[in-house]
Amino acid sequence: MKQLQIKVKDGSCPVFVGGNLLAHAGPALRRLGFHTPPVVVTNTRILRWHGKALLSSLEHSFGQVNVIRIGDGERFKTQATLTRIYDGLFRARADRHSWILAFGGGIVGDIAGFAAATFMRGIPYAGVPTTLLSQVDSSVGGKVAINVRHGKNLIGAFHHPSAVLSDVKVLRTLPSRELAAGLYEVIKCGAIRSAALLNYIEKKRDAVMAGDPSALEHVVVEAIRIKADVVAADEREKRERMILNFGHTLGHALETVTRYERFRHGEAVAWGMIAAAELSSAMGMLPKEEALRLVALIRCIEKLPSLRGISAASLWRALQHDKKARDGRLRIVLLRRLGKAQIVDHVDPELLRRFVGRFVEHSS
Amino acid sequence: MKQLQIKVKDGSCPVFVGGNLLAHAGPALRRLGFHTPPVVVTNTRILRWHGKALLSSLEHSFGQVNVIRIGDGERFKTQATLTRIYDGLFRARADRHSWILAFGGGIVGDIAGFAAATFMRGIPYAGVPTTLLSQVDSSVGGKVAINVRHGKNLIGAFHHPSAVLSDVKVLRTLPSRELAAGLYEVIKCGAIRSAALLNYIEKKRDAVMAGDPSALEHVVVEAIRIKADVVAADEREKRERMILNFGHTLGHALETVTRYERFRHGEAVAWGMIAAAELSSAMGMLPKEEALRLVALIRCIEKLPSLRGISAASLWRALQHDKKARDGRLRIVLLRRLGKAQIVDHVDPELLRRFVGRFVEHSS
Numbered sequence: 001m002k003q004l005q006i007k008v009k010d011g012s013c014p015v016f017v018g019g020n021l022l023a024h025a026g027p028a029l030r031r032l033g034f035h036t037p038p039v040v041v042t043n044t045r046i047l048r049w050h051g052k053a054l055l056s057s058l059e060h061s062f063g064q065v066n067v068i069r070i071g072d073g074e075r076f077k078t079q080a081t082l083t084r085i086y087d088g089l090f091r092a093r094a095d096r097h098s099w100i101l102a103f104g105g106g107i108v109g110d111i112a113g114f115a116a117a118t119f120m121r122g123i124p125y126a127g128v129p130t131t132l133l134s135q136v137d138s139s140v141g142g143k144v145a146i147n148v149r150h151g152k153n154l155i156g157a158f159h160h161p162s163a164v165l166s167d168v169k170v171l172r173t174l175p176s177r178e179l180a181a182g183l184y185e186v187i188k189c190g191a192i193r194s195a196a197l198l199n200y201i202e203k204k205r206d207a208v209m210a211g212d213p214s215a216l217e218h219v220v221v222e223a224i225r226i227k228a229d230v231v232a233a234d235e236r237e238k239r240e241r242m243i244l245n246f247g248h249t250l251g252h253a254l255e256t257v258t259r260y261e262r263f264r265h266g267e268a269v270a271w272g273m274i275a276a277a278e279l280s281s282a283m284g285m286l287p288k289e290e291a292l293r294l295v296a297l298i299r300c301i302e303k304l305p306s307l308r309g310i311s312a313a314s315l316w317r318a319l320q321h322d323k324k325a326r327d328g329r330l331r332i333v334l335l336r337r338l339g340k341a342q343i344v345d346h347v348d349p350e351l352l353r354r355f356v357g358r359f360v361e362h363s364s
Numbered sequence: 365m366k367q368l369q370i371k372v373k374d375g376s377c378p379v380f381v382g383g384n385l386l387a388h389a390g391p392a393l394r395r396l397g398f399h400t401p402p403v404v405v406t407n408t409r410i411l412r413w414h415g416k417a418l419l420s421s422l423e424h425s426f427g428q429v430n431v432i433r434i435g436d437g438e439r440f441k442t443q444a445t446l447t448r449i450y451d452g453l454f455r456a457r458a459d460r461h462s463w464i465l466a467f468g469g470g471i472v473g474d475i476a477g478f479a480a481a482t483f484m485r486g487i488p489y490a491g492v493p494t495t496l497l498s499q500v501d502s503s504v505g506g507k508v509a510i511n512v513r514h515g516k517n518l519i520g521a522f523h524h525p526s527a528v529l530s531d532v533k534v535l536r537t538l539p540s541r542e543l544a545a546g547l548y549e550v551i552k553c554g555a556i557r558s559a560a561l562l563n564y565i566e567k568k569r570d571a572v573m574a575g576d577p578s579a580l581e582h583v584v585v586e587a588i589r590i591k592a593d594v595v596a597a598d599e600r601e602k603r604e605r606m607i608l609n610f611g612h613t614l615g616h617a618l619e620t621v622t623r624y625e626r627f628r629h630g631e632a633v634a635w636g637m638i639a640a641a642e643l644s645s646a647m648g649m650l651p652k653e654e655a656l657r658l659v660a661l662i663r664c665i666e667k668l669p670s671l672r673g674i675s676a677a678s679l680w681r682a683l684q685h686d687k688k689a690r691d692g693r694l695r696i697v698l699l700r701r702l703g704k705a706q707i708v709d710h711v712d713p714e715l716l717r718r719f720v721g722r723f724v725e726h727s728s
Contacts, residue, residue, distance in 0.1 A: 086512060118520060118521055119518075121517075145485065150450075154483075156484070158485055
């Protein structure tokens with residue numbers, strides 16, 4: 001087991017990464033300063049697979065624990081579910097001294113975190129993330145939100161968890177597509193900041209995808225470290241944080257034109273990274289063999305949903321729309337080397353348009 | 365016109381208090397660093413009385429301004445109204461660079477501030493408060509919230525306004541009951557921290573109640589100063605802030621047993637201050653003549669709704685319930701002198717119960 005201490009606004013957040021953390025969550029959280037029983041927010045699937053281990057440890061340490069179940073899936077990240085969580089909190093007689101334990105993937109973390117941010121003007125919450133993506137994501141940044149009919153994550157807050165326990169053994173029950181979607185996020189961290197992490201994934205890819213705890217522990221810890229490091233650097237130099245958007249320019253556009261139905265976020269970003277690596281190489285910034293190496297690594301994780309039927313024109317429109325939303329600048333994160341990203345502010349739009357056209361054509 | 369600079373978390377909030385601020389709001393807000401047109405949240409009554417002055421100044425400085433109207437009254441401080449504000453923001457194509465102008469009393473400020481706290485994870489807002497109470501309250505503390513069926517202000521956040529313009533001329537259109545309710549809050553500030561402010565109100569009571577701008581400017585500025593001072597002192601000494609609850613122990617209980625229907629908040633606190641002054645004197649803490657002076661000042665502002673029909677037993681139960689909600693301690697703010705409050709942790713419950721009984725009997 002590894003412990004990290006992530007600097008957050010007004011303090012720091014302890015993060016534990018290891019195997020068998022669920023069964024020891026109660027004493028661990030007690031040691032971290034929680035004294036009253038948590039209100040657990042989770043979904044039925046997680047509860048069936050992993051509920052017993054976590055809840056019995058919690059009840060042993062804290063006494064009776066209230067559980068609020070929410071629907072499973074992005075379509076439940078709504079105001080209606082939020083109201084359901086508030087109602088559950090009131091039913092559990094929660095007050096401003098209560099705290100929430102978010103037990104599940106990113107959706108549970110986002111909505112339970114937003115409930116914590118707003119219940120009685122803010123109560124603490126801890127996370128027990130159960131997907132690779134949320135284990136990498138949930139301790140850094142403090143972003144919590146719900147979706148509204150106008151779009152995703154449009155209503156939300158910044159509310160950092162007080163502690164995160166990432167049990168990598170839980171990931172064994174994750175479908176391999178889900179595991180891969182998280183691993184692309186880890187690869188992104190390596191691509192922008194750590195060639196060593198990319199080397200590791202090249203070597204241990206099979207172990208990671210087979211759910212090997214020590215391999216998973218390593219990649220989760222390294223990815224969190226890189227993210228925390230980039231965010232901390234951003235406080236000194238304002239642009240730094242943007243490199244976390246590597247692969248996101250095309251990734252977002254792909255999600256938009258397919259209405260979030262074809263790709264998981266990680267998969268769209270995987271395609272975006274492939275495109276960004278190829279563009280970096282085409283522009284002479286990144287040696288061709290390094291681009292090929294990154295593309296090969298991404299493509300050998302799991303088969304990506306194809307780009308078939310996506311028109312270059314619609315993709316280009318989505319990119320333009322994204323650009324407008326960001327003060328009219330088309331800003332792209334490219335690579336100079338594996339492990340070294342660079343923000344490029346002025347890409348020739350005509351060059352980019354042609355590149356997108358060729359990319360869609362050759363990759364479908 | 366006076367300008368105050370209120371220290372808030374991560375910065376400071378400029379507050380302007382004076383006459384005719386509405387008509388100069390546009391240039392003032394531009395000078396404070398706002399560059400895009402605000403989305404104004406207000407209600408129809410405010411808009412009819414004061415909309416023209418504010419909106420024409422805003423449009424002159426910023427171009428076309430979007431206005432979101434919400435219902436007038438506490439019963440509209442709900443999730444449904446919040447959703448209406450979000451919808452209005454999306455319709456106005458607001459993004460993370462937009463800002464909200466809350467134009468109205470405390471209800472508008474609370475719900476517009478909460479919308480600002482959560483729209484796209486937080487956008488700035490400025491306040492143009494239109495009641496005496498909200499002019500005194502809205503710049504300090506940053507509390508924003510909505511009501512849910514379980515109670516008032518139970519869902520919310522801390523989100524400080526970026527600027528507050530308090531136009532005291534607006535208060536001329538305020539019903540005198542509303543003006544009095546705000547003035548009790550000012551008297552509270554004087555009672556706990558400033559005998560000079562109490563002296564001033566004793567002398568200028570009629571001018572204040574008649575809407576005299578310079579008298580109103582003085583009491584608003586002094587009350588804000590005192591509040592900001594107490595909150596700042598609280599950062600050094602944790603208990604200090606509780607003195608702002610002077611009059612609130614009985615005040616809350618009165619609101620509860622009458623289901624928030626008989627008293628405005630300020631009126632309930634006025635009764636609470638009368639009781640606290642009498643108790644301070646009965647316990648030998650406060651000279652009797654000072655207690656009488658404070659009681660006389662409160663009672664000559666405006667006739668308070670009577671306590672008729674309120675049973676001492678139900679009031680006592682409400683007090684006990686309040687106590688439970690606060691970790692079982694019955695903590696009361698009393699006075700040592702006019703202008704000098706003291707937090708008392710251990711009041712003999714039996715003495716208090718008898719006092720409440722006598723108080724209700726003699727005051728109805």
